[in-house]
Amino acid sequence: MISSFDEITYEYFGEDYCFYCGTSKELNGLQEHHIFPGSFRKKSPTVWLCYKCHKRVHKSSKFLKLIQQLYERRSQERSSSNSK
Ligand SMILES: [Zn+2]
Numbered sequence: 766m767i768s769s770f771d772e773i774t775y776e777y778f779g780e781d782y783c784f785y786c787g788t789s790k791e792l793n794g795l796q797e798h799h800i801f802p803g804s805f806r807k808k809s810p811t812v813w814l815c816y817k818c819h820k821r822v823h824k825s826s827k828f829l830k831l832i833q834q835l836y837e838r839r840s841q842e843r844s845s846s847n848s849k
Pocket residue numbers: 783784785786787788814815816817818819
């Protein structure tokens with residue numbers, strides 16, 4: 766059993782769950798989102814977001830920042846736990 770919300774989102778960087786809220790793609794359908802827009806877009810990594818979070822990320826620059834920070838934090842945590 767998954768015991769906390771954090772573990773759900775933490776585990777799934779992939780295409781099956783929303784990067785932010787952990788909604789599964791069966792429920793909501795996920796959309797690919799470029800973390801860094803504009804001129805960085807071509808090189809930008811992408812995450813999968815449910816349509817609600819995706820809409821929100823393009824509406825609110827605060828939320829966009831949050832997703833970017835979350836992405837950076839998780840990739841750091843990921844690489845540091847892998848190297849141990
Ligand atoms: Zn979501």
